[in-house]
């Protein structure tokens with residue numbers, strides 16, 4: 527019998543949010559938030575988004591890019607947001623951003639943003655991840671660049687094949 531897969535979903539079906547008040551445990555020796563803490567939150571947030579989008583198991587394929595724009599200081603609030611910004615057959619690209627906020631003045635700044643690719647696991651024969659429909663102006667603008675980013679990823683994957691041949695174990 528033919529399986530009936532959900533073929534399209536909206537960004538709001540899977541969008542996820544993160545909020546946190548910076549504590550000493552988050553800091554590097556320079557007194558700002560340790561980059562790897564942000565990467566951990568980013569991986570977790572994008573994992574949730576991709577699971578909600580495909581409603582099945584997923585794995586992180588690549589941090590395609592991650593940009594640390596401004597350091598986050600002790601006591602600042604951090605607000606994260608992530609949504610599906612493009613889909614392939616088995617892959618989901620997640621855009622995410624972290625916005626810092628001074629807890630007393632409310633002043634906001636862009637702390638970091640990036641793109642992470644997740645791959646769906648255990649797809650059934652003929653199944654693809656659902657396509658994505660953007661809803662806000664910001665989502666639609668970011669989604670416009672997906673095909674160009676995917677082209678770069680395909681080229682990277684090809685180059686990596688050659689690299690993995692020469693990496694010594």
Ligand SMILES: CCCCCCCCCCCCCCCC(=O)SCCNC(=O)CCNC(=O)[C@H](O)C(C)(C)COP(=O)(O)OP(=O)(O)OC[C@H]1O[C@@H](n2cnc3c(N)ncnc32)[C@H](O)[C@@H]1OP(=O)(O)O
Nearest residue numbers: 570573574582583585586587588614615616617643645679
């Ligand atoms: C049921 C649920 C319960 C859940 C319960 C709750 C749990 C609460 C979770 C909280 C959220 C935390 C989530 C943490 C998630 C980890 O921590 S995952 C751990 C780290 N990641 C890994 O260990 C992955 C290791 N790598 C691999 O397994 C394989 O290399 C991969 C990534 C699956 C790719 O395998 P492959 O054979 O190359 O697969 P292939 O079919 O060629 O490619 C599949 C797609 O991935 C894309 N892709 C492959 N490599 C790359 C790359 N390097 N760059 C970009 N795209 C790539 C391909 O282009 C392709 O896309 P499409 O063109 O089909 O759309």
